[in-house]
Amino acid sequence: MSETTKIVALHGGLLVLLVTLQFLLPAYHHGNLARIMVLASFAIGYNVMFGYTGLLSLGHALFFAAGMYGMGLAVQYAGAGPVVALLAGLAVSVVVALVVGLLALRTAGVGFMIVTLMFAQAGYLTILYFTTWTRGDEGLVLQQAQRTIGSLDLSQPGPRYFAALLLFAICFLVTLWMVRAPFGKVLIAIRENEERARMLGYDVFRYKLAAVVISGTLCGLSGAAYGLLFGYVGATFASVQYSIFPLLWVLLGGAGTVIGPLVGTLFMFYLIDLSSSVTSAYMLVAGVVLVLLTLFAPQGLVGELRARVWRWLP
Amino acid sequence: MSLLSTRGLSRSFSGLRAVHEVDFALPEGEIRALIGPNGAGKTTFVSLLCGRIPPSSGQVIFDGQDISALPAHRRIALGMAYTFQITSVFSRLSVYENVALAARRRVAGRAAVDRAVMRALEQAGLHDRPDQAAGDLSYGHQRLLEIAMGLAQAPRLLILDEPTQGLADSEVAAFKALIRELKATTTILLIEHNMSVVMETADRVTVLNFGEILAEGTPQQIHANAEVQAAYLGTG
Amino acid sequence: MDFGPYLLLASLEGAVTAAVLALTAVGLSLVFGVMRVVNVAHGEFFMLGAVLAWWIASHIGGDPALGFIAALILAPLAVGALAALADMTILRRVNYDPERTIVATIGILYILQQVTLMTYGPEARPVEPPFNSRLALPWFEWGETGLQMYFPWGLSTTSYKLFVIAAAAAVLMGVWALMARTRIGLLMRATQLDRDMALAFGIPVERVYAMVFGLGGALAALGAVLIVPIQQAHYLMGGDPLLLSFIVVIIGGLGSLPGTVVAAILIGLSDGIISVFFSPTLAKILATLLVALVLVFRPEGLFGMKTR
Numbered sequence: 001m002s003e004t005t006k007i008v009a010l011h012g013g014l015l016v017l018l019v020t021l022q023f024l025l026p027a028y029h030h031g032n033l034a035r036i037m038v039l040a041s042f043a044i045g046y047n048v049m050f051g052y053t054g055l056l057s058l059g060h061a062l063f064f065a066a067g068m069y070g071m072g073l074a075v076q077y078a079g080a081g082p083v084v085a086l087l088a089g090l091a092v093s094v095v096v097a098l099v100v101g102l103l104a105l106r107t108a109g110v111g112f113m114i115v116t117l118m119f120a121q122a123g124y125l126t127i128l129y130f131t132t133w134t135r136g137d138e139g140l141v142l143q144q145a146q147r148t149i150g151s152l153d154l155s156q157p158g159p160r161y162f163a164a165l166l167l168f169a170i171c172f173l174v175t176l177w178m179v180r181a182p183f184g185k186v187l188i189a190i191r192e193n194e195e196r197a198r199m200l201g202y203d204v205f206r207y208k209l210a211a212v213v214i215s216g217t218l219c220g221l222s223g224a225a226y227g228l229l230f231g232y233v234g235a236t237f238a239s240v241q242y243s244i245f246p247l248l249w250v251l252l253g254g255a256g257t258v259i260g261p262l263v264g265t266l267f268m269f270y271l272i273d274l275s276s277s278v279t280s281a282y283m284l285v286a287g288v289v290l291v292l293l294t295l296f297a298p299q300g301l302v303g304e305l306r307a308r309v310w311r312w313l314p
Numbered sequence: 315m316s317l318l319s320t321r322g323l324s325r326s327f328s329g330l331r332a333v334h335e336v337d338f339a340l341p342e343g344e345i346r347a348l349i350g351p352n353g354a355g356k357t358t359f360v361s362l363l364c365g366r367i368p369p370s371s372g373q374v375i376f377d378g379q380d381i382s383a384l385p386a387h388r389r390i391a392l393g394m395a396y397t398f399q400i401t402s403v404f405s406r407l408s409v410y411e412n413v414a415l416a417a418r419r420r421v422a423g424r425a426a427v428d429r430a431v432m433r434a435l436e437q438a439g440l441h442d443r444p445d446q447a448a449g450d451l452s453y454g455h456q457r458l459l460e461i462a463m464g465l466a467q468a469p470r471l472l473i474l475d476e477p478t479q480g481l482a483d484s485e486v487a488a489f490k491a492l493i494r495e496l497k498a499t500t501t502i503l504l505i506e507h508n509m510s511v512v513m514e515t516a517d518r519v520t521v522l523n524f525g526e527i528l529a530e531g532t533p534q535q536i537h538a539n540a541e542v543q544a545a546y547l548g549t550g
Numbered sequence: 551m552d553f554g555p556y557l558l559l560a561s562l563e564g565a566v567t568a569a570v571l572a573l574t575a576v577g578l579s580l581v582f583g584v585m586r587v588v589n590v591a592h593g594e595f596f597m598l599g600a601v602l603a604w605w606i607a608s609h610i611g612g613d614p615a616l617g618f619i620a621a622l623i624l625a626p627l628a629v630g631a632l633a634a635l636a637d638m639t640i641l642r643r644v645n646y647d648p649e650r651t652i653v654a655t656i657g658i659l660y661i662l663q664q665v666t667l668m669t670y671g672p673e674a675r676p677v678e679p680p681f682n683s684r685l686a687l688p689w690f691e692w693g694e695t696g697l698q699m700y701f702p703w704g705l706s707t708t709s710y711k712l713f714v715i716a717a718a719a720a721v722l723m724g725v726w727a728l729m730a731r732t733r734i735g736l737l738m739r740a741t742q743l744d745r746d747m748a749l750a751f752g753i754p755v756e757r758v759y760a761m762v763f764g765l766g767g768a769l770a771a772l773g774a775v776l777i778v779p780i781q782q783a784h785y786l787m788g789g790d791p792l793l794l795s796f797i798v799v800i801i802g803g804l805g806s807l808p809g810t811v812v813a814a815i816l817i818g819l820s821d822g823i824i825s826v827f828f829s830p831t832l833a834k835i836l837a838t839l840l841v842a843l844v845l846v847f848r849p850e851g852l853f854g855m856k857t858r
Contacts, residue, residue, distance in 0.1 A: 056649050106846050110588055110648050114796065118842035121793065125835045182418055185407065189415050192404040199364065199398070200463065201390030201419040240789075244656055251653065281667040287660025294644050294654040 003312045010313075011176055014259060015169055022161050034161045036262075036269050037168040038226045039245075043253070043261030044171040045218030046246035051256035052179060053211040054191030058113045059120030060219055060246050062100065065238035066093040067220030069127065069134065072233030075146050077133070082149050086224050093220020094213060096123075101212035105205060117243065124238040139234025147228055160229050167225045168262075171218050176258045178214075179314050187211055191256075219246075241283075248286055251293050254302030258314050263302055315378070317342040317501050318363065318471055323372035325362055332358040334525040335372070340471075345493065345502045347516035347533075351546055355525040356505045357399060360473050363503075364396045365389045376471070390419070395469035399476045399505070401456040403463075405449025409440060412448050412459055416466040430466055437495075438462035439488060454481050461492070472496070473503045478511055490514055513537070521545070555689045555702040560823045562687075566711050566780070568818020569718030570773040572811050574791050575798035576725060577769030579810040582799060584742045584762045587646050590655040592770055593792025594662040595633055599625045599771025600677075600783035601670050607677045615680035618779070625775050626768040633767025634760045641763070642756060659788075666785040679710040679779035714776045721772060722811060729807065738762060770795075793834075794821075797841045 018037070025033060042064055049055040070092030074080040080088060104115045127134045134140070147154040154160055178184040186207050189197040198204045227233040236242070245268075246261075253264025268289070276282035297304055306313040319339040325332050333355045340346050348356050361367045363374055365386035373382045381389050390396075395416075404412050410431055417430040435441040438458045443451075448459060457480060464472050478486050486508065493502065493515045506512050512519060512533060519536040521528045523545045529536060536542055578592045602625040607617030636658055644650040685708065686701045729735035741748045741758045749755050770791070774783075781787070794817065802813030817837070824833045 056652075058652075103842070103846050107849065110652070111845050111849055113649070113652060114588070114800065115842045115845045118796075118838045118845075122835050122838040122842070125831055125838065129829070129831045129835060182414075185411055185415060188407060189404045192406055193402050195366070196398065196402045196404065197415070198386050199366065199390065199396045200416050200467070201387050202415075203385075203387045247653065247656075279668060280672075281664035283660045284664035284668070287657045287662075287664060290657030291640060291654055291661065292657075294650045294657065295640065298650065 006312055007176075007180075007314055011172070011258065014262075015165075015172070018165055018168070022158075022165070027157065030157060030161060032269065032273070034157070034164040034229065036265050037164040038222055038229060039249070039269070040262040040265040041168050041171040041225070042219050042222040043246045043249040043265050044168075044175055044258075045215045045220075045222060047250045047255060047257075047261050048175060048178070048187075048215040048218065049211050050247065050250055051254075051260070052175075052184060052191060053187045053208060054194075055208065055211065056113055056247075057104075057116040057215075057243075058240075058247070059100070059116030059118070059123075059243050060215075061238050061240065061242035062116075062120035062123040063093050063097055063216040063219035064223035064226075064242055064246075065123060065127065065235075066096040066216075067223030067225075068227040068233050068237055070220070071224035072140050072142065072227050073133065075142055076140055082147060082154065082228055086221075086228065089224030089227075090217065090221055093223070094217050097213045097216025097220070098209075100216070101209045105208050105212065117240070120238070120243050121240070124235065124240075127235045127238050134233075134235065137235050139232055139236075142227065142231045142233065144231075147231060154229055155231060163225065163229055167222065171222070172258065172262075174214075174218070176314060179258065183207075183210075188256075244286070248290060251298075251300055252289060254300030254304070254306070257300070257302040257306060260300055260302040264300065267301070315342065316340060316375075317377060318503075319375045320363070321373045321375070323359075323362055323374065324370045325358055325367065326370050331525050333362060333369075336522075336525075336527055338520065338527065340501060340503060342470075342501050343497070344517045345497060345504065345515055347512040347519045348503060348505045348522060349507070349512060349519060349536075350522035350528070354522040356522050357475060358525075359522060360396065360475060360503065360505060364394050364473060366396075390467070390469075393470035394473065395464045395467040395471070396473045397460045397464045397475060397477060399479070401453065401460055403448040403451075403456055403459050405447065407448060408445050409435070409448055409451070409459060410444035413462050413466045416463040420466075420468055430468075434462045434466035437465050437492060454485055457481055458485070461489070465496075469500065471501045471503065473505075475505045476507060477504070478506065478508050486511065552702065554691075555687075555705045557823070558687065558689070559705055559707075561819060562707050562711070564819040564821060564823055565815075566714050566777075566818075567821055568815045569715045570777045571791070571794055571798060571818045572722060572814035573718050573773035573776070574770045575795040575802070575810050575814050576722065576807060577766035577773075578795045579799045579802070579807060580725075580769070581763055581766040583807070584738050585646060585759050587641065587648060587651040588655070589763070589766065590652055590792070591636075591658040591662060592766065592795060593788030593790075594659050595629050595767040595788075596770040596774045596791045597666065597783075597785065597788035598629050598632070598662060599774030600778040600781075600787060601666055601785070602628055602771070603775040603778045604675050604677050604783045605670075614678035618677065618680040621677065621775050622772070626771040629771035630764040630768030634764030637760045637763035638756075642759070646759070663785055663788065670783075670785060672785065674782040674784040676782045677778045679708075681713075682708050682710045682779075684708055685712070710779060714780070717776060718773070721769075725769070726807070734761070793838070797837055800841050801844055 021033060046060050049057055067089040071085040071089030074085040074088035100119050104112055107115050128136050144153065144155045152159050154163055186197065186202055190204055190207060194204055223237065249264035249268055250261050252268055253262065254260030271285050272282050275285045293300065299307060302313065316339040320336055323336045324334050336359065350356050362369050365384060369382065373380055376392055381392065413431045413434050414427055417427050421427055421430050432441060435444060438461050440455065440458055440462055448456065451459060457477065461477055478489055481489065490511060496502065504516065516533055518531065519533050520530045521536060521542050528545055529539050529542050574596055578589060581587065581589050603621035606621040606624055610617040610620050640654050641651055644654055684706050686706045688699050689702050689705060690697055690699050729738065737753050737758050740753055741755055745755060798813045798817050799810055802809035821833065
């Protein structure tokens, strides 16, 4: 089999599997998987910057929340339908990503991490400050009627799973195509050696800005979809924790791999799900996993798999 | 006419003059070697030429155009290429992809890129291993990959920063042959420590010492120059 | 209360914040300066200091002063030892790579915080101050009979708050003396200047790192022990000091101790005064944006010196 055939078989097979699981899973796991696919889309967006371009952001909750609140506020105060609201969320996240990118990309390394962290913190506090409209920590609850496209009721498990899968497939295929295209190779080149990429004649700043905008857009789209599918828009999703989560998922699954974000999100979701039935200190698991990963498997699960067995994994 | 020239080009780092008031001219089609003791400012000088660092003062003129204010990637687009002194390849990409990244700045379309890549790999003698990860290559092969990337850019001016450092004797011989072959199409500026490479390939030699041009001439003239010998022996 | 006395009161409250903040931020700055790593778990060392102070004080009983003094000595020591241990077992093994260190310290943050939640619980608990007499403050005003002195209602502080300010100042002097006057300080400064050179000269860089990381944690814990009789110990209390320390360290110029102290006083005082006039949330929004923009446009800090 040629490399391309293998890649198509693996990634296509994964999508087919997700379609069939729709009919096989018991209700509880069916609901979980819908949530995981939306969160994995968030992680995929994060991976575009962290895994492929080498830009470690500590502020991606900002993009997720930008999409979520762009959508939620449009529904709540402009009476927008789901599709229009989704587009509103998308537009807000594009603008936020562009502004953050233009400013934060003037720094690098640790400076970049702190600047993104601070912007996200400012975003979170802004949501709290305008409590009158955002309802702060309490959040906005979207009614069933506000979440229906024609006869498709997104609050029902079936359509919700389908919509989550659609979102995931879009993000998944966009990155798969991107990292195999020349554009993606330039991003990887910047990750590997920024100075060398510049001296080959690439305008590194513009490529990095493009990566930030693509990443922010995918994350914003996921945030908007999350609010729409699960009917809730809250300030928690803008907090530091939601900037750490995508980093954790991507690190666990394997940074710079297309399937890594899904694998990482899936594992972490069930780890936290299992441990929160035992203790309220379920974030302990996240902490332990982060430390163990940095110590023993910096490449993550899929990354280690690629290093040892499937060298062709994109 | 000069393809590349500088006027009063200077750069200092916190008071230390790394390059000072250099007037330099490189005619089209020439192979020029740039030599000088360690710390003479050679790498700083070529970094100023291709825009890796901004000058404190002075001008760089390429093909009749003042490029002093252009960022590095714009200068590369005008037809410069620079290969690093410390090997810096994209270690987790394949050899092919490393060279393709260089080629795509010049040619478009998969078939054209493929031709350009394979040609550059063949010239550098790496055509038998396009799929290997660049990070897995031996040191010598990584240096050759650097050169292949420079070739794939098909530049008008190729700046090579110590290309033969760490190469085996047979590889150095192949490198000399490659440089002579390129002479027909490319102007070359070569920072080099290996005197046999300088003597056999360069048309002219520029000697840099303490950030200033100490001497310039044919390899034979430079070889006989007492001042140059003194600089190298450290008694100048 | 009139504006003048009100401002004085706000400045006094701000001075207490500034004192504790200076200790915490100097700890963070020291770690960044010498080791070139960012410790995201710094706020949790602060929290541990407060929680341990409660634990020690409640186990000793008797005169509150006794428990407090024991906490003042033991809590920073314990936290410092824990921080040094974290350095030796985790940070050293990732070779102090800047990005991996940040990820690892995020992990440490959650581990410390959640273990505290599991053992200490979600309650907020106070520590009794060793002494706490109310001191009314005088105010001077030009009246009909010239300069008058009177005691406006509500203008007061406590002896404990003054003690916090004095203690923090003393500790900071101690840290300065340690860095400038002792052999250990010399080793730290040499390591900060050039790690490889320090190694070449036979300085035990690994031990210096463990010591600096421990000292950083201990300073945060000390700040927390001082503040816990005024605030309360809670497992989530590490967030704000971390954020504020970041702000202070960045504005003061990364790794510069005098800059850090100046910035801490400035931020602490203005935090007290600004929140009198604006909502605290708005003040925080402005502060975080300020930090981001300082890093973008003046990465050497507002008070830092240009290195080039």
